[in-house]
Amino acid sequence: MTRKTVDTLILDLDNTIFDWFAVWYASFEPIYKEIIRVTGLPPQEIEKNVRAVHQARRTSEYTFLLEELEALKHLRDGEDIRARFHDALEESRHGRDKNLKLYPSVFRCLWDLKKRGTKIIAYTESMGFYSAHRLKRFGLDGVIDVLFSPEDHDLPAGVSLDKLRRLPDEYYELQVTQVRHKPNPRVLLDIIQAVGATIDRCAYVGDSLFKDVAMARDIGVFDIHAKYGTSQQKPEYALLQKVSHWTEADVQREREITAKGHSFEPSAVLKETFAEIFIYCDFQPFAPEKKKNPDADEIKNSIEVWKKTVDVQQHFNDLEMRIRNFAITIIGVLIAAVGFTYQQGLQTSVFGYRFAAGLGLIVAAAVVWLGFFLMDRFWYHILLKGAVAHARKIEEQLKDKVAGISLGKTITEVSGSVKIFGVTMNSDKRLTNFYLLGFAMLAVVFVSLVFASPSGPNLGGGSALSAPLQSVPLEKAAEKE
Template sequence: MARFRLLVCDLDNTLYDWVSYFVPSFYSMIEAARPILSVDLETLLDEMREVHRFHHDSEHPFALLETESVRRSFPDKTYDETAKLLDPAFHQFNRSRLDTLRLYDGVLDGLKLLNASGVTLVAHTESKLYGALGRLDQLGIRNLFSSVYCRERPRYRPGHSDLSDMRFRRYSTDNVVELSHHQRKPSKEVLIEICERQAVPVSDAAYVGDSIPRDIMMAQQAGVFAIWAKYGASVSKADYEKLVRISHWSAADVEREQALRSLAESVNPDYIANSFKDVVERVLSGHISASRSSAVGT
């Protein structure tokens, strides 16, 4: 059969290693902020976790500005004045990100080949607007996607101006669809909507992602060919523990994740990719069989 006409791509840990970029960048920022605020590491990490939980987002933009230590250190400063005082910390995050955020091998050439072959590419991520667009822009691949589906931009507390919005005003959001919290993965309805908007039957679409419960189960429930990015599923234990330390996950989030994992225990991907090259080859080869083969990439 002919190639798939549509490939919907998860982003984090499917096109690049999100954990290996975010964790060192975040902790570099924290270390740079501590002497400015005269606060110990564990206290600041506790405060950052509380901000993340308030916004249900572990990469809430400029979360540092909403911590108790910042309010205590600069009680008479405006939000913008405080941001300038903490600029060395934000600079350290950006510097680390430039050093650590990299596409997996074969992703750039693979996306270009799929585009040249007439395959429509759509990005679908649980990251919020600023994080998703920022990474796609830094990696130079946003123009390869016809649409970007991401979680809606963050809501700020009273008195906290949206510094990120100022940064992204120069970017067009014409091809961006912001999803609400209840539309998070594994919402098959979102995936079906993507296919409908692209005028592609679900039978001609493929989805690639690193999570069995969120990506693969969602794709199969929607009737979309499910490619598991096995290469992105392994995470450094040390980095993961550091991420959990400041995560926005609540007890309810943990319970939901456990429930999803239980539901996905019997889920087998239609194809297992050991590299993004495997993904490209499978998309271009199209359906080999109408049955779910769980074929492994070579």
């Protein structure tokens, strides 16, 4: 027999590496019997109540069953329900711990695979918290590379984990094994793609023919039936079917396969122990799947870079708009100050010459306006143009591969064809003209102050000076007086 070359082993944890059913039954049965005894209701009604909770919470091993079971509502209203079921809970915990152990040879075999470099993936329908806790107990944290499980259910209102847990959080959480949550517990292909494995070098081991083996066969993965973990023939299994979170269709299908057999044969069958897997598989170090289409990844990465470049464009464009708004605000304040000095008739003397005080403010405004122009035109505008140019380079590389990726080119073309009073102006010219208009405005105000004749408190009741704003020496003014 030719053995299958495998570098990725995917395990269904439950009833494959440990007896999940034995753990479940030992944990559930004491509480189930106590509920029937306390309520006095027939088993069929209790089972219906339990299944409703399990289906709502998407799990058949729900820690807070007592807090949500409808049949116990009248008891919860009057007392501490966990105190009432204390003995049953202790028996449940003891039974769970007693049965929570790996099948023979599992630990040794998994460590052997780990040393060979084979990637080991765990797959389960149990919630993440329960599964992680079990792997910790089994000593498999770090032996199993990735654990895929459904997301944990929410806690009932008023329930605190701190009060229920007896040990620190680190005791329950995995430290090395990576935990991921799968959106659909039936999609084995998603798991294979997520870990970068190849279908033809994977093997999947599970105890259920209608779930595990059938799922693997559907996508062409080498399927291995862990027959030693089959629990469907046990008489106690009927209770699980009655209270399970599974749909009625799943339960019925499983019953039919168990009763009539199946129409297919597994590729490999482990009859007695997990160690029999070496009969069928030649385990090799994990080799990540080679990219089938490297161009696709390159295009994807280029698009991400292009998006970031567009973000940078928007950032610098926003900074330029802020700079201009800020410049206009400051110049407006300075011109308002000029108006105040003019109204008050304030003047200043420099080297024996009198000037309107507002002229100094106009000069200061011109210097500030020039500073904003230099920062805008030769700093942020240059960076904006660089970002646009870089985006165009990326677009040029992707133009034949990605339809419609031409934003930078379009912006450049549209911006360069803008006409103002019939004159075509690109972004550089528009920016320069914007600031030239500001300088022109300041020049007009400057000239107006030079030839204006202010009046105010300092000029004696509003009388004008013969040349208040002209460059007249103080000595000559004194002689005239």
